[in-house]
Amino acid sequence: MGGPLIAPLPGTLVSILALFALAALAVPLARTPLGRPLVYGASALISATAFVFGVQGMLGTPATLVLPLGVPWMGAHFSLDPLAGFFLCVINLGGAAASLYGIGYGRHEHAPQRVLPFFPAFLGAMSLVLVAADAYSFLFGWELMSLASWALVVAHDKSADNLKAGFVYIAMASFGTLALMLAFALLAGGGDLTFATLAHAPHGPLVGALVLALALLGAGSKAGLVPLHVWLPLAHPAAPSHVSALMSGVMTKVAVYGFIRIVFDLAGPPAWWWGIPVLAIGGISAVAGVLQALLQSDMKRVLAFSTIENIGIIFIGLGLALAFRGNGLMAAGALALTAGLFHVLNHALFKNLLFFGAGAVLNATGARDLEKLGGLIHRMPTTAVVMLVGAAAISALPPLNGFVSEWLTFQAILLSPALSPWGLKLLVPLVGALLALAAALAAACFVRLYGIAFLGRPRSEEAAQAVEVDRWSRGAMVGLATLCVLAGILPGPVLDALQNAVGPLMGARLPVQTDVAWLSIIPVGESRSSYNGLLVFVFMVLSAGLMALVIHRFASRALRRAPAWDCGFPNADPITQYSASSFGQPLRRVFARTLFSAREEVTMPPPGDSAPARIRLTERDPAWALLFTPLARAVEALAERSNILPYLTIRQYLGIVFATLVALLLVLAIWR
Amino acid sequence: MSPHLVFDIAHLLAGAMVLISLMMLYQDRLTALIKVFALQAVALAASVAWQAYAHDAPHLYVTAAIALIFKAIALPLALQRMVTRLGLHRQVETAVATGPTMLAGLGLVGLSLVIMLPVTATSDPLAREDLAFALSVVLLGLLMMVTRRNAVSQIIGFMSMENGLILAATGARGMPLVVEISVAFSVLIAFIVIGVVLFHIRERFDTVDVDALDRFRGGRS
Known part of the structure; x- marks a missing residue:
């Protein structure tokens, strides 16, 4: 047996190209009923292939390739070393699984033409980052x-x-x-x-x-x-x-x-x-x-x-x-x-x-x-x-x-x-x-x-x-x-x-x-x-199995169905269960109060009113408050002040062109 | 024919175009403006034809014919129809007063002569004069687009600019016929597109005064 049929690096590049081609094909395909399974199926196959190339790249020796693409005087350099190979595996494994999942999940998509073309392009672009050199x-x-x-x-x-x-x-x-x-x-x-x-x-x-x-x-x-x-x-x-x-x-x-x-x-x-x-x-x-x-x-x-x-x-x-x-x-x-x-x-x-x-x-x-x-x-x-x-x-x-x-x-x-x-x-x-x-x-x-x-x-x-x-x-x-x-x-x-x-x-x-x-x-x-x-794993399986066996073998076989203890509240609604926010409350109170300014506001109805009590939870990410909001404000203020161009009239635009031209000509005339 | 006569006639025709451009600046009725524009196109055709004869470049005759047919006959007729349909033929438009505009125009002509004559000192005198005049025509067309408020006169300014470009191109020993034809066509297309847009503007805003568009857009004029 010789080496692999296709060297992993060219193979990966071909896979990436195939994903981009699939993205282009998906534009017309998205409107047909067969488009979804075809596109996701094809991207699952291509990702699986690229995964194999990734495994080869991870286990093999580094390879490099220069293609006459991109910037004219240097071309596009690609290489596949074990590090890139490992990430190629991870990405294409995820990509293949997501494509497989998409075959079924995409059925519920109401605007497939807005998802299908970009999905393979996204996968291809990620692999492209990995092999870029x-x-x-x-x-x-x-x-x-x-x-x-x-x-x-x-x-x-x-x-x-x-x-x-x-x-x-x-x-x-x-x-x-x-x-x-x-x-x-x-x-x-x-x-x-x-x-x-x-x-x-x-x-x-x-x-x-x-x-x-x-x-x-x-x-x-x-x-x-x-x-x-x-x-x-x-x-x-x-x-x-x-x-x-x-x-x-x-x-x-x-x-x-x-x-x-x-x-x-x-x-x-x-x-x-x-x-x-x-x-x-x-x-x-x-x-x-x-x-x-x-x-x-x-x-x-x-x-x-x-x-x-x-x-x-x-x-x-x-x-x-x-x-x-x-x-x-x-x-x-x-x-x-x-x-x-x-x-x-x-x-x-x-x-x-x-x-x-x-x-x-x-x-x-x-x-x-x-x-x-x-x-x-x-x-x-x-x-x-x-x-x-x-x-x-x-x-x-x-x-x-x-x-x-x-x-x-x-x-x-x-x-x-x-x-x-x-x-x-x-x-x-x-x-x-x-x-x-x-x-x-x-x-x-x-x-x-x-x-x-x-x-x-x-x-x-x-x-x-x-x-x-x-x-x-x-x-x-x-x-x-x-x-x-x-x-x-x-x-x-x-x-x-x-x-x-x-x-x-x-x-x-x-x-x-x-x-x-x-x-x-x-x-x-x-x-x-x-x-x-x-x-x-074996210990857990054995002990759990043993425990189940013991319980089923030795516990009483008498089965009695009885109402659950309702803590004195008859007709408990599902809504009285622990909710997600009540589960999180202790941790929220301990950790998030100062860090994320988490607050709870309880509004109780006045006595005699049958309206429900309400609890409102708020929290704030300090990154927004301390970093991004001031930053966005500063950028906006700067842009507001420096940018007057979008608000001129048509004649003013023409006038600017004209004035620039005349000014340049004048410079030329004086310069000589 | 003596070379002096050749030069003088070329000079005369190109100078006529500049003169007509200046004439356009003070036309405050659209009908008159269109007629002056047609006159400029005739001058352009004559000038190009004279270049064809002087340089013995037969393909320039085609350029001249295109200028004559499209610019001197077809476009003015179409513009005239457009103006009539838009009901603008009685309108008087003034944006900037005639006097300052004329002064600015004269200044531009002077500027282009000052620039062009030294720059082209080495080329033959015919091309030199032609280029200087052509630049004047371009600048005057641009000036017209800036000073007018009516969209139709802005189109005319634009096409007069293009006349200047053709004059420059033929003066410099002509340009390839393909380029020539494609430029002519692009101007024609631009004309059609602008015409269509104009009618739409008119429908929507009940005027073709571009300031109305700015007001509608909420511009801070």
């Missing part, structure tokens, strides 16, 4: 990705909220691209802009620091790091659910890739303090994201805020890797980077899954508001089971995949005493505490989400009448749930594959995990820690 192609793909996703966010432009979300999103996206552009320009310092040259271009410590700051601004605004996250909870829920899944689960990963590419690869060896800002921002994002998720009652907004938390966790891993590498601890850095990359994969898996589930619930009940759901476990059994898997995974419960990556991050944090600078010595344990807090709050958040939506009794007529979603959607969700379980109980092969990407960046690798007996993973050393997902 010069700044022009990178930024082109980046901007294309922003624009395509913007079009998807405003696909349902009837609602003013969506339009506002689109506006905030496009403003932030442009800002992010500007920051990245400046970062590349600083790195190049006048030389050419291919990544191969950028990586070896010499630059001083000041330029390095600026590049780090710009990468944090540019990639961080796309990924949703606090305080640049404000667009994310607006834009992600506004898109159709499978697109929300892509934006939250996959597009944020492209941003993580951009950050890794610029800071780890192109910016050269890090200074000792580079990890500090990344760690601090990551820790704050993790806690702030999950706290705000706890305050929301809109299901998709909960998920969007939880994305901010997970991006925070990923950046904690990246920050640790920078800190370790900056201080010469390559092996520890490799562990931290592996943890971050593994969490990239995991978050893509379970966030896609959860968004698909939210979409399924939205389709079945027409509601995203948790206060209108309940009892769905009886009406939508498959969705309920996969959502449970997703919720457990994102809450980092063993034996699922979320646990493995967060455990690895903690292992890296536990290595921090080896760091010599005192700033880091003190900061890293603090970040560890933040991470622990975030993990615990995430568990609370998803207990709340799952419990309110799927357990209890239905809180609305629609929830009581919900029906299970179609086969395609269920297939996509079950597939992702299976992958969550698999990555959780067999993390060894994934970790080994990741080492190809980690090795060149950190100059060190983790020990090979697949050699360890009994499928355990031992990231640092046997004496320190090891984890065996399979063992935990």
